[in-house]
Amino acid sequence: MALAPDVASSTDPQPIDEDGAGINAPGLQYFVFGLFFIFGGITSLNDVIIPKLKELFTLNYTQAMLVQFCFFTAYLLIGIPGAKLVKKIGYMRGAVAGLCLMILGCLLFIPASQTATYALFLGALFILASGVVIVQVVANPLISLLGPQKTAHSRLTFAQAFNSLGTTIFPIVGAAVILGSLANVSADQLSGAELAAYRTAESEAIWQGYLGVAVLIALVALAVWLFRNRLPHDAQSMGDNALVSSKRYNLGLALVIAGAVIASFVSGWLGLLFILAAPVIWLHDNDLLKRTRFGYGALCIFLYVGAEVSIGSIIINYLLQSEVMAQGGPFTAWLNGTITYIFNDLLGFDVVLAPNAVEWMIGLYWGGAMLGRFIGSGLLRVFSPGKILAFNALGAITLIAISANTTGEVAGYTLLACGLMNSIMFPTIFSLACEKLGPRAADGSGIINVAIFGGAVVPLLFGVIADTSGSLAVALTLPAICYAIIAGFGYYARRPA
Known part of the structure; x- marks a missing residue:
């Protein structure tokens, strides 16, 4: 397997000597785009089931954030053996293994829902996330290798746009299927047998939704398996040193x-x-982390994922606060009315959307990331990726400051707009950190996936701050600090590796 040349630049959009063609595997990029779509959509469904489980099991924010903790702890535990597995069996077979593990995780939602046990939900999420980790270990370096090194930043950002397409579609559909079944009665009003029956009935929508996801994943796994020989596996070219x-x-x-x-x-x-x-x-004394650029980048992945997940996890609860958008607003009423008109009058669907409905707006948060990644894939061909990263991080801080210090629709929509600022951060941090890793790309991806454990730690700390202060606005200080450090990395990485 031919690897991309070991040459990279983060400041010159058209650097010298970066004309290597990378891996020659026609059509394989489309399969990788499909992988980005699947694991992006799966991850964003957490933002839908968190408010559902928070209500069903009467959880505080810290307890509800255990959903993200268990999901992203898989990155900590599976990132390293996942990289080892991919190096052993190859990218395509590794992707199939990850997809099959994701199917198992989805199916485990059935016993978790039927027994209405929070711990079983957390276990199912961990198994599901373990498969996501393996798929991500495959997808991130592979898309970087499927083409010239000089366009790696742009190509990875474009692939991440398909990730965002999944994170936009999945929560909108998931909100309709999972949150749409919320009854007028609340779990904290019930006890004993009535409470158990309520939890079982309300959680039925969860396993039905994840069963549909399992079928979709199975179709993708079958397609990847049928084309597994499109990319010959050469373990030696991926390096033989254990991470x-x-x-x-x-x-x-x-x-x-x-x-x-x-x-x-x-x-x-x-x-x-x-x-x-x-x-x-x-990772103590790891030679890759001794490279300042890679170590700083891995830290920023930890902080970025933590900040993005923290905001996404609470966005529905944040919008439903009385001082934000619980009663809706003029623009919200117009937006919901327009959506209802399009789907019902023009497309012939039967969509019921109240003027003040905001639960579906998690899709706007992730949709902003999708839009930004499509735009960013073009801008990164022209401007310095490091400078764009710093600009977006400072933009996210500004939006958080506005949201935390205002009320009503201004507070709601400015926080939703953070998705647009997040758009290019992960792929840009990843590609900047991993410049010139060459055959160590799989090892680097494994470490980066361990760093995604920030999605477990930062949201948990966010929940503690929210519960202690009694204010989600105050807790937004934590992701703002994360973005400030990321802005520093963008400034640092504006120069070539």
Whole structure:
């Protein structure tokens, strides 16, 4: 398997000596776009089931954020063995393995819903996320290798636009299927057998939605398997050095298990410290992290995913606050009326959308990211990726500041607009951090996927701040700090690696 040339530049849109053609696999990019679409959509469904589970099990924000904690902990545990698996069996077969694991996770929502047990929901999410991690270990480096190195930033951003297409469509459909079944009665008004029956009935929509997702994933897995030989596997070209030794990985895994037990029965914060010690042991003295650019970039992936997930997780609850958009507003009423007219009068559907409905607007948050990535894929061919990253991070800080200090529709729509600022961040940070890794691309992707564990830690801290302060607006300070550090990386990475 031919790899892209080991040459990269982050400042010159048309650098010298970057004309290598990369991997010659005609048509394979379309399959990779499909993978981005699937794992993006799956991840965004968390933002839909969080308010559902929060209501069903009467959770506070910290407890509700365990959904994201369990989902993104899979990145911590599976990122390293996932990279090892891909190096062993190849990109295409690795993608199929990840997709099959995702199907299993979706099917586990059936017993979780039928027993109405929160812990089982969390377990199903972890299995589902484990498959997502393996698929992502495949997709990120592969799309970078499927073409000239000089357009890697733009190509990865364009592929991430399909990721955002999934994150836009899945939550809108999911909100209609899952949140649409919310009854007038609330779980905190019930007890005993009535409460158990209510939870079982209301959670039925969850497993039905994920069953449909499992069927979609199965179709994609079948297509990838049929074309598995389109990309010949050459393990030697991917490097033969283990990212982490088995002994060191098992030691870290033992700490994670111990941390989970401690968190469950002794102290949540002490357990979290045990869990956080695992990546320190795994990646201590790692040669890739000794590269300042890669280490800084990995930190920014940790912070970016944490900030993006934190905002996405609470956006529905944020909009439903009385001082924000619980009563809707003129623009919201016009927007909902326009959507109803288009679907009902022009397309012949039967869509019921109240003038003040905001639950579906999580799709606007992710839709902004999709729009920004399509636009960004073109801008990154012209302007410095590092400077664009810094600009977007500062834009996100500005929008958060406006939202946190205003009320009504201004507060709501400015926070939703953060999705537009997020648009190019992940692919740009990833490609800037991984410049000139060459045959170590799979190892770099594995470490980056460990860094995505920020999606577990930062939202949990966000939930603690929200519960302690009693204000989601105050808690928005945390993602603002994350964006400030990312802006610094963009400025730093404006120069060639």
